[in-house]
Amino acid sequence: MSERAPEFRVGSVLATSFTGTLTERCGTPVERIPTPARLADWLSEMGLAVDACSPADLAAATDLREAIHVAATAQALGRPHPRDAVDVINAASARGGAAAALTRDGHRRWLLGRPPTVVAALGVVATDAIEILSGVRPGVLALCASPTCRAAFLDTSRGRTRRWCEMNTCGNHEKKARLKSRHG
Template identity: 65%
Template structure:
């Protein structure tokens, strides 16, 4: 990763990983795509190779990110999807010109137009969000149990009881806090 920027939190689900480009939403927020080049970096890491990005495209990306987060939060809370979020997700999905291709290994890969545009990549992310929000994939949307994070994530665990968006960050932090509190309690006795 480029020096001077926080690391990306990468997950196995494109749409919810994209919402993770803004973390600690209820604490001191951390913007992980603060510049157009940083968005390019994130897209490339996620197999959506684009060469450049403008500030206007970065704003479209952030708008999509927040729409996916709002819709995923509503779905995880079993509330109706916000109409404004659905409108943004649908708009980004319809503007992209990417196509799914099958690799010889039997995996889906996205082929963006030539030259590849940020709009194409955002269309792929929006399509992924649609498949999750429409219930087409095996799993369930959930919210991170960390009181400062509250990130939406797609739980594909067998029991569907995962609590943390990322065990290495939020889960570890909460376990450490619980351990330290128990140590203080035990030493006071």
């Protein structure tokens, strides 16, 4: 891996954006949070800035990310959520201790405590995953149609027919590959 880590893929859904910190899961995986500092960067980008991030925090984050991915994949395939994944998600949510706050301009932000901790931030991510996996948020979980990606995403399109985790990445790669095969 180069000195510089790959850019984050940031979507509108916190929990699935978090699972997207490991991409190309069925190809050559790309780890976007390989260090505690990169995890802190991602959390900051998502509005969950923390004061410090340790290797243990990174390990807990990786465990949560994989549990969310496993549960989302199972749901997208019409299967029950695996017990181990559910336990990890629930434990992270319970440990979190973050509180939602209303801003003066009518938006929600998260209060992660003093000092703001990774545990609290991961609790927010786990809570978002629970809202998605339990059906509280509108949409259906789907898997990217790219055979190398297979990322879970929340499809909120009108007909629930979205095929790609991101059109700018996987969708464009597939379109280019089809065009090349036709003209190659």
